[in-house]
Amino acid sequence: MNGLTFDIAHLLAGGLVLVSFMMLYQDRLFALINVFALHAIVLALSVAWQAYVQEAHHLYVTAAIALIFKAIVIPVGLHRIIQRLGIHRDIETAVGIGSTMLAGIGLVALSMVLMLRVTPEADPLAREDLAFALSIILLGLLVMVTRRNAVSQVVGFMSLENGLVLAATGAKGMPLVVEISVAFSILIAFIVIGVFLFRIRERFDSVDVGALDDYRGERR
Amino acid sequence: MTSIVSLLLWGVAAFLGAAVLAVAVSRRGSATHLVYGATLGISAAMFAIAAAALIGDPAGVSTVTLPLGLPWIGAHFRLDALSAFFLVVVNLGGAVASLYGLGYGHHEPAPHRVLPFFPAFLAGMNLVVLADDAFTFLLSWEFMSLASWALVMAHHREQDNTRAGYIYLVMASFGTLALLLAFGLLAGPDGTYTFDAMRAAEPSGLVAAAALVLMLLGAGSKAGLVPLHVWLPLAHPAAPSHVSALMSGVMTKVAVYGFIRVIFDLLGEPAWWSGVVVLFLGGLTAVLGILYALMEKDLKRLLAYSTIENIGVIFVSLGLALAFKANAMPSAAALALTAALFHVLNHSFFKSLLFFGAGAVLTVTGERNMEKLGGLIHRMPLTSFVFLVGCVSISALPPFNGFVSEWLAFQAILQSPDLPQWGLKVMVPAVGGLLALSAALAAACFVKAFGITFLGRPRSAAVEQAREVDRYSLAAMFILAGLCLLAGILPGLVIDGLSPVTLSLIGNRMPVQMAQPWLSIVPIAESRSSYNGLLVFVFIAISASLAAFVIHRFASHALRRGPAWGCGFPDVTPAAQYTAVSFAQPIRRVFGTFAFRAREKVEMPPPGATAPARLTVEIHDVVWETFYQPIAGAVGYATEKLNRLQFLTIRRYLTLVFLYLVTLLLVLALWP
Numbered sequence: 001m002n003g004l005t006f007d008i009a010h011l012l013a014g015g016l017v018l019v020s021f022m023m024l025y026q027d028r029l030f031a032l033i034n035v036f037a038l039h040a041i042v043l044a045l046s047v048a049w050q051a052y053v054q055e056a057h058h059l060y061v062t063a064a065i066a067l068i069f070k071a072i073v074i075p076v077g078l079h080r081i082i083q084r085l086g087i088h089r090d091i092e093t094a095v096g097i098g099s100t101m102l103a104g105i106g107l108v109a110l111s112m113v114l115m116l117r118v119t120p121e122a123d124p125l126a127r128e129d130l131a132f133a134l135s136i137i138l139l140g141l142l143v144m145v146t147r148r149n150a151v152s153q154v155v156g157f158m159s160l161e162n163g164l165v166l167a168a169t170g171a172k173g174m175p176l177v178v179e180i181s182v183a184f185s186i187l188i189a190f191i192v193i194g195v196f197l198f199r200i201r202e203r204f205d206s207v208d209v210g211a212l213d214d215y216r217g218e219r220r
Numbered sequence: 221m222t223s224i225v226s227l228l229l230w231g232v233a234a235f236l237g238a239a240v241l242a243v244a245v246s247r248r249g250s251a252t253h254l255v256y257g258a259t260l261g262i263s264a265a266m267f268a269i270a271a272a273a274l275i276g277d278p279a280g281v282s283t284v285t286l287p288l289g290l291p292w293i294g295a296h297f298r299l300d301a302l303s304a305f306f307l308v309v310v311n312l313g314g315a316v317a318s319l320y321g322l323g324y325g326h327h328e329p330a331p332h333r334v335l336p337f338f339p340a341f342l343a344g345m346n347l348v349v350l351a352d353d354a355f356t357f358l359l360s361w362e363f364m365s366l367a368s369w370a371l372v373m374a375h376h377r378e379q380d381n382t383r384a385g386y387i388y389l390v391m392a393s394f395g396t397l398a399l400l401l402a403f404g405l406l407a408g409p410d411g412t413y414t415f416d417a418m419r420a421a422e423p424s425g426l427v428a429a430a431a432l433v434l435m436l437l438g439a440g441s442k443a444g445l446v447p448l449h450v451w452l453p454l455a456h457p458a459a460p461s462h463v464s465a466l467m468s469g470v471m472t473k474v475a476v477y478g479f480i481r482v483i484f485d486l487l488g489e490p491a492w493w494s495g496v497v498v499l500f501l502g503g504l505t506a507v508l509g510i511l512y513a514l515m516e517k518d519l520k521r522l523l524a525y526s527t528i529e530n531i532g533v534i535f536v537s538l539g540l541a542l543a544f545k546a547n548a549m550p551s552a553a554a555l556a557l558t559a560a561l562f563h564v565l566n567h568s569f570f571k572s573l574l575f576f577g578a579g580a581v582l583t584v585t586g587e588r589n590m591e592k593l594g595g596l597i598h599r600m601p602l603t604s605f606v607f608l609v610g611c612v613s614i615s616a617l618p619p620f621n622g623f624v625s626e627w628l629a630f631q632a633i634l635q636s637p638d639l640p641q642w643g644l645k646v647m648v649p650a651v652g653g654l655l656a657l658s659a660a661l662a663a664a665c666f667v668k669a670f671g672i673t674f675l676g677r678p679r680s681a682a683v684e685q686a687r688e689v690d691r692y693s694l695a696a697m698f699i700l701a702g703l704c705l706l707a708g709i710l711p712g713l714v715i716d717g718l719s720p721v722t723l724s725l726i727g728n729r730m731p732v733q734m735a736q737p738w739l740s741i742v743p744i745a746e747s748r749s750s751y752n753g754l755l756v757f758v759f760i761a762i763s764a765s766l767a768a769f770v771i772h773r774f775a776s777h778a779l780r781r782g783p784a785w786g787c788g789f790p791d792v793t794p795a796a797q798y799t800a801v802s803f804a805q806p807i808r809r810v811f812g813t814f815a816f817r818a819r820e821k822v823e824m825p826p827p828g829a830t831a832p833a834r835l836t837v838e839i840h841d842v843v844w845e846t847f848y849q850p851i852a853g854a855v856g857y858a859t860e861k862l863n864r865l866q867f868l869t870i871r872r873y874l875t876l877v878f879l880y881l882v883t884l885l886l887v888l889a890l891w892p
Contacts, residue, residue: 094871110882114889138882145875153874 005053012046013132016166017108020139020159024104025097029087029151033078036155040070043162050169059169066165070158074190081194082151095146107138129170136163154193161186224273225282225299228307228350231266235343238262239336246332252325255335256318259342263315266346270307273299278720289355296414298352301720302485305561306349306477309568313470314342316696317462320576323692324462327583333374334460341367341466345474354403354413358396361478365392365442368471371463372455384454391441391451398438399478402431406486418486428487432494435482436501442475444528445535446505447843452528453512457520457588461579464520468527469572473564476534483542484557484725492641495543499647502539503654506532508843510661511815514668514807515839517590517800519578522669523571526614529658530567534560536655537629541726543644544635550728552635555743557722558715558730559628565714566621566707570613573700574669577607580689580697581673585682590672590800592680599686602694604674609701611670613708615663619757621707624714624741626659627751631743661807668803677794709753711741801837808837816840 019039026032044067051059093100115131122130140160144153238258245251273280281300288295299307321338328334344364351357369392373385405427406418423431441448456467483490509528516522537560544553580603581596582588597604613620616627633655636648678684688694707714712733719729733741740752812818817840825831868876 107882110885110889114885117889141874141878141881145871145878148871 005049009046009049009053010128012042012049013129013166013170015042016046016162017132017135017139020136020143020163021101021104023143023155023159024100024139024146027093027097029082029149030079032152032155033075033082036078036159037071037075039159039162040066040075043165044071046166047169062165062169066162069187070162074158077190077194078151078155081197085151085197087149087151093146094148100142100146104139104142107142108135111135111138126170130167133163133167133170136160136166139163150193150197154190154197157189157193158186223282223284224269224280225284225297225350227269228266228299228346229284229286229297231262231269232343232346232350234262235259235339235346238339239343242335242339246335251335252328252331253322255339256321256325259339260315260318260322262339263311263318263342267308267311267315270299270304270311274301274304274308274717274720279723283352289359293353293355293413295356296352296416297350297356298415299350301724302477302480303349305718305721306473306564307346309473309565310342310345310349310470313466313568313572314345316572316576316700317466317470319699320465320579320693320696321462323690323694323696324460324576324579324583326690328460330374334371334463337367337370337374338463341371341463344368345466345471348474349477352415354407354415354418357415357478358400358403361399361442362392362396364471364474365396368455368459368463368467371459371467373458374460374463375458378458380454381458384451384458388451388455391448395438395441395448398434398441402434402438402482405431405434406482415481415486419488422488425491428491429494431487432483432490432497435479436497439475439479439482440501440535443472443479443531443535444475444505444509445501445531446508446528447847449505449509449528450841450844450848453516453521453524456524456527457518461520461575461582464524464579465572465575468524468575469568472527472531473568476531476538476560476564480538480560480725483538484545490542490546492543492546492644495539495541495546496643496647498535498539498542499651500539502532502535502537503651504532505529505535506658507654507661508532508815510658510665511807511811513665514661514804515812515816518588519581519590519593519669519673520575520588522590522665523574523578526574526662526665527567527571529662530563530571530614532658533626533629533655534563534567536651537563537632539651540629540632540636540648543639543648544632545726547639547641547644549635549638550726551730551744552632552638553726554722554728554730555628555635556632557726558718559625559632561718561721562621562628562711562714563625566613566625566704569700569703569707570610570620570622573606573610573697573704574614576693576697576700577603577610580693581686583693584686584689585680587680587682590669593673593678593683594676594794594797595674595678595683596686597674599683600674600688602688603697604670606694606697606701607674608670609704611666613704615666616659617663618751619705619708619753619760621704621711624708624711624751624753626655628743629655631749634749635744664804664807668800672798672800672803676797679794679797705757709757710739711751711753712736712739715741808839812839815842817842 016039019035019042022035023032023039026035044063047059047063047066051057051063111134112131115127115134119127119130137160140156140158140163143156143159145156147153147156238255241258242251242255245254273282278301281298283296283298286295286297318338325331325334341364344360344367347360348357348364351360369385369389372388373381375381376385403413403418406421406423407413408421408423408427412418412421436445437448441451444452452472456464459467483494506529509525509530509532513522513525513529516525537556540556541553541560544550544556578588580600581593584600585593585596587593609620613622616622630652633648633652636645636652639645639648715730715733719732722729730743736742736750738752739754740750742750808816808818809820817838819838821836821838823834823836825833
């Protein structure tokens with residue numbers, strides 16, 4: 001392993017974590033989706049770089065899937081959904097941005113400490129990759145937890161899945177079929193959630209998940 | 221040539237087939253005959269095979285491994301002397317219960333709720349006894365529990381039956397959990413689940429102690445050891461009577477089998493104090509069980525409580541066997557173990573018989589409450605006779621079988637001065653005292669059960685209409701009564717039959733008894749003690765017939781009926797008779813005050829007032845109130861609190877999952 005390949009992989013994975021942080025402080029939905037598209041592009045680059053380094057050509061397919069679906073199809077779809085729902089002006093973070101960022105930093109530190117501790121004998125590239133992937137997953141969860149709007153919860157979920165793809169490609173020898181099926185299941189989830197969004201909207205005039213709770217007759 | 225154990229497994233398969241068949245035909249009129257006929261045939265065949273294996277090839281071990289269950293383990297089955305003996309108990313009980321069911325089943329209001337589970341229950345009990353690895357054992361155990369639970373719930377609309385079923389289910393799950401942990405401990409870190417591997421392993425002292433406690437919890441809760449007995453008097457009477465007989469007479473024995481298999485066979489050499497624990501629990505169970513029975517006026521519940529007492533007697537003998545085995549006194553250990561196993565067999569005889577009798581009373585009168593029965597001896601003379609035989613047997617009176625096993629237990633207790641530990645030296649005679657107390661109380665209890673139910677005058681209209689039960693039921697009861705007498709006058713046969721079991725578990729046996737002259741039994745030596753059931757029987761028979769002859773020869777032949785003495789009351793209603801509660805009053809006053817916190821309250825009207833005086837008795841189930849009510853309260857409180865988790869927002873749920881994940885990761889990161 002020469003130093004440059006390692007550095008570039010490191011850079012791309014680190015960039016992915018950085019973009020995850022960017023997601024945390026977006027308080028407009030359009031901006032959030034744009035950042036998500038950026039996230040997917042960085043992921044595609046990272047996967048492509050892994051394909052090149054590992055000489056695993058099927059990973060190019062994964063990169064292409066990431067680029068086409070996650071960077072283009074899904075963001076465009078979400079844009080249209082938001083326009084049709086007319087909720088692009090909503091500000092919808094449930095927790096203050098400062099504390100969210102602090103929590104995010106803590107999570108990244110946690111995943112670094114954890115991964116570097118439990119994988120001392122692994123390949124350094126895979127090791128760093130796993131640490132970054134875990135941070136991205138936790139940050140994605142954090143996005144889901146700190147948002148009220150169903151659309152942004154979907155975005156958080158998708159970015160979480162990006163972390164999974166990063167982890168999967170970082171490990172050598174992961175079969176293509178696994179990655180394709182993960183990507184496919186995400187697509188299905190996107191469609192199902194999209195349909196649900198409209199259903200919720202029709203029923204409650206809002207995609208704020210709080211409306212669901214009000215409907216159940218409970219306090220928050 | 222197929223091995224014996226595979227033959228037996230075919231029998232189990234036939235039971236399961238009968239269960240499936242029963243589902244298909246259960247709504248047809250002939251279903252009762254078909255299903256009970258099938259189980260009768262299969263049980264009889266399995267009984268014959270097991271008995272032949274026990275007598276014909278006592279030292280033989282037959283194993284088979286089927287590719288079922290967990291893929292890398294398979295299902296191991298094994299037949300040795302111990303399992304052959306318990307197969308005899310299970311299938312004899314099963315066969316007689318099926319015979320009884322042929323008649324009793326016709327009175328069943330919902331046969332489709334009973335018929336499919338009856339063969340499944342028998343299959344489960346057989347499988348437990350045959351299992352040779354922990355997984356198969358637990359699976360069969362749970363299958364047995366669930367099948368019997370379904371039978372308990374057969375009459376689920378009757379009052380209290382749902383509660384009985386619920387408590388039974390909770391206790392059975394708890395017991396299985398304890399067994400699971402016990403086997404987990406025995407399997408060790410390598411996870412070797414076959415009994416062969418467990419037998420070969422030498423568990424450390426701590427593991428053995430934990431396994432003993434867990435087995436006492438697991439097998440003890442199924443057998444009915446105090447304080448784990450609470451489900452038993454609720455669940456056993458709730459089932460149809462032939463199933464009650466199976467549950468009380470046979471299923472508790474399967475639990476005893478589990479205990480013996482693990483503690484005597486798999487665990488290796490016992491520690492001496494394990495005998496103390498088992499002895500203490502056994503003695504406590506025996507006395508408390510029979511005291512509960514004495515307070516009871518429901519006939520079937522009385523029988524169920526008496527089952528608890530008998531389990532106590534069995535566990536006392538097992539505890540003695542453990543103590544002797546730990547101190548390398550093999551002949552005394554063999555004696556104690558023989559007493560335990562003999563009592564297992566006896567109890568399966570007379571408890572089944574008594575439950576059949578109670579079932580017969582229930583069918584013809586529709587009544588389980590003894591306070592509404594009475595005078596049945598005139599209407600059901602045959603049932604009364606066999607019930608009396610059962611009562612005499614369970615009260616341990618010679619020449620019947622109950623006397624022999626309890627006598628053997630006392631012979632084993634008399635060996636205790638040879639024990640080296642002072643703890644045991646003091647403990648064993650004390651437990652012997654408890655055993656003697658419980659035997660005496662049992663006699664009182666069954667005088668009450670028989671006297672109130674069958675003697676005196678009818679206390680309700682239903683009893684006056686009663687007629688004798690059908691022939692199948694009578695046949696089943698007479699077979700059991702005959703077996704009680706046979707085992708009582710030919711105990712040597714049974715003791716010799718049990719010798720391969722004690723040989724395999726303890727490495728010693730009691731002296732050969734059939735070689736003794738005149739069918740005597742001599743547990744240790746002629747100089748110490750001997751008993752001859754046949755002689756006692758012959759003496760009783762001759763003296764009784766002589767007395768009868770003398771009376772009939774020299775007294776008047778005329779049958780005279782005079783007015784019953786009415787205690788000075790001019791108009792004697794049947795309600796003025798001695799009742800079950802009044803019969804038990806002296807004993808309640810002696811023991812009940814501390815055992816049940818019984819309080820009597822007398823309300824006397826002032827002189828001149830015409831209001832009746834009232835005597836109210838208040839009895840507490842101390843075990844329930846001490847152990848179970850706090851637990852139930854705590855569980856209720858926790859559920860009340862956790863109920864709020866049901867109604868969180870989606871984001872809160874996500875946050876909970878997230879926080880949990882982060883906590884786990886933190887633990888992983890900070891773990892040294």
